[in-house]
Amino acid sequence: MATPPAPAAGDLVVHGGTLVLPDRLVPGGSVVCRGGRIESVGPLAARPAGVTAIDARGGLIAPGFVDLHVHGGGGADFMDATPEAVRRVLACHARHGTTTLFPTTTTGAPAEIAAMLAACRAVRDSWTPAAGARIAGVHVYGPYFAADKVGCHPSSGRRDPLPREYRGWFRDDLVRIATCAAELPGAVAFYRTAARRGCLVTCGHSNATWGEMAAAFRAGVRHVDHFWCAMSSVTSLRARCGTPMEAGMEQFVLGTPEMGTEVIADGAHLGPELLAFALSMLGPRRLCLVTDSSRALDMPPGRYRFGHEARGSWFESDGSVGRAAGSLASSVVGMDHCVRTMHSATRADLPTVIRLASLTPAERAGIAAGVGSLEPGKQADILLLSRRLAVRRTIIAGVPLPG
Numbered sequence: 001m002a003t004p005p006a007p008a009a010g011d012l013v014v015h016g017g018t019l020v021l022p023d024r025l026v027p028g029g030s031v032v033c034r035g036g037r038i039e040s041v042g043p044l045a046a047r048p049a050g051v052t053a054i055d056a057r058g059g060l061i062a063p064g065f066v067d068l069h070v071h072g073g074g075g076a077d078f079m080d081a082t083p084e085a086v087r088r089v090l091a092c093h094a095r096h097g098t099t100t101l102f103p104t105t106t107t108g109a110p111a112e113i114a115a116m117l118a119a120c121r122a123v124r125d126s127w128t129p130a131a132g133a134r135i136a137g138v139h140v141y142g143p144y145f146a147a148d149k150v151g152c153h154p155s156s157g158r159r160d161p162l163p164r165e166y167r168g169w170f171r172d173d174l175v176r177i178a179t180c181a182a183e184l185p186g187a188v189a190f191y192r193t194a195a196r197r198g199c200l201v202t203c204g205h206s207n208a209t210w211g212e213m214a215a216a217f218r219a220g221v222r223h224v225d226h227f228w229c230a231m232s233s234v235t236s237l238r239a240r241c242g243t244p245m246e247a248g249m250e251q252f253v254l255g256t257p258e259m260g261t262e263v264i265a266d267g268a269h270l271g272p273e274l275l276a277f278a279l280s281m282l283g284p285r286r287l288c289l290v291t292d293s294s295r296a297l298d299m300p301p302g303r304y305r306f307g308h309e310a311r312g313s314w315f316e317s318d319g320s321v322g323r324a325a326g327s328l329a330s331s332v333v334g335m336d337h338c339v340r341t342m343h344s345a346t347r348a349d350l351p352t353v354i355r356l357a358s359l360t361p362a363e364r365a366g367i368a369a370g371v372g373s374l375e376p377g378k379q380a381d382i383l384l385l386s387r388r389l390a391v392r393r394t395i396i397a398g399v400p401l402p403g
């Protein structure tokens with residue numbers, strides 16, 4: 001008797017759990033995947049033949065996470081700019097449930113940014129699901145920061161937008177998210193170039209006024225990086241502009257329905273009342289969770305470099321957050337931790353909390369046709385989570401990673 005052929009890679013059924021869909025939970029649900037894409041979602045009358053079966057053991061079946069803002073993990077930073085370092089970060093974040101991410105630059109010399117882009121392009125072009133999270137595009141974040149809001153990033157690598165530099169970044173489709181501080185000379189031209197390329201255009205590490213944000217908005221800005229961190233406030237604008245006191249980025253985002261933002265929900269950057277306030281004011285379609293994590297994720301407490309492994313600035317990880325010169329220096333947690341923190345801070349329902357880490361960032365970055373939710377036709381990026389939101393298994397494009 002002939003043995004039946006082994007299921008093809010990417011052909012599987014995930015069953016025996018509660019589906020987390022964007023608008024509801026479906027107990028006793030299954031996801032059938034063929035060729036790495038989702039074929040059907042919902043209760044199944046009979047298990048399909050010829051596919052690998054994965055039992056969710058009564059836990060949650062959720063979409064893979066999408067991270068718009070991530071610097072490193074597993075000891076590597078994308079600014080190390082080698083394919084090996086890039087792959088180490090992708091594998092590290094996949095263990096925490098992230099299946100799609102945007103490698104994020106920090107400040108650095110032009111050659112360092114170019115080397116980071118080249119390493120990410122090479123890994124993206126040779127990527128297979130077993131490598132870990134997929135690269136949806138690079139987030140050019142540093143170097144165009146305001147001098148008074150550089151934070152933990154190496155300040156020697158900060159500069160104003162240079163068209164002859166950034167035109168090279170936008171010459172193909174690699175860069176998908178583009179940050180610049182709105183008050184810098186040349187910011188509007190930078191935003192217009194990024195918007196024409198279809199990027200999510202964002203303002204961060206900035207002490208911008210309401211008026212500068214309004215000009216940025218007209219040039220295409222629709223997002224602000226890590227809300228409340230390294231951004232303008234009424235108080236910081238008083239120091240910059242005097243009186244009468246002025247509105248800044250916080251008020252502009254809250255008051256402009258087209259604007260979105262993100263929170264670092266690691267429990268160390270923002271208190272639970274700020275996380276809950278952000279969700280209640282912005283709603284689940286304008287707010288994303290990001291890790292903003294550094295190379296110290298999944299590493300022991302100690303001293304690490306932010307940015308390049310030999311030239312980056314030093315910070316100290318205590319195992320729960322990074323610190324430098326008395327202030328915070330990026331997170332050291334994965335997206336699973338952020339989802340748990342957001343859930344306990346807001347008490348929002350599971351479809352809402354999972355959406356903040358999956359469909360909403362996919363929508364804001366313009367990739368929701370392919371990823372971000374459990375829907376037929378999308379990539380089979382699936383998480384098996386415990387009821388307490390711990391990652392039991394990550395599946396990328398229908399390929400289960402080692403549990």
Ligand SMILES: [Zn+2]
Pocket residue numbers: 151205225226230
């Ligand atoms: Zn930052």
Ligand SMILES: [Zn+2]
Pocket residue numbers: 069071104141292330
């Ligand atoms: Zn960052």
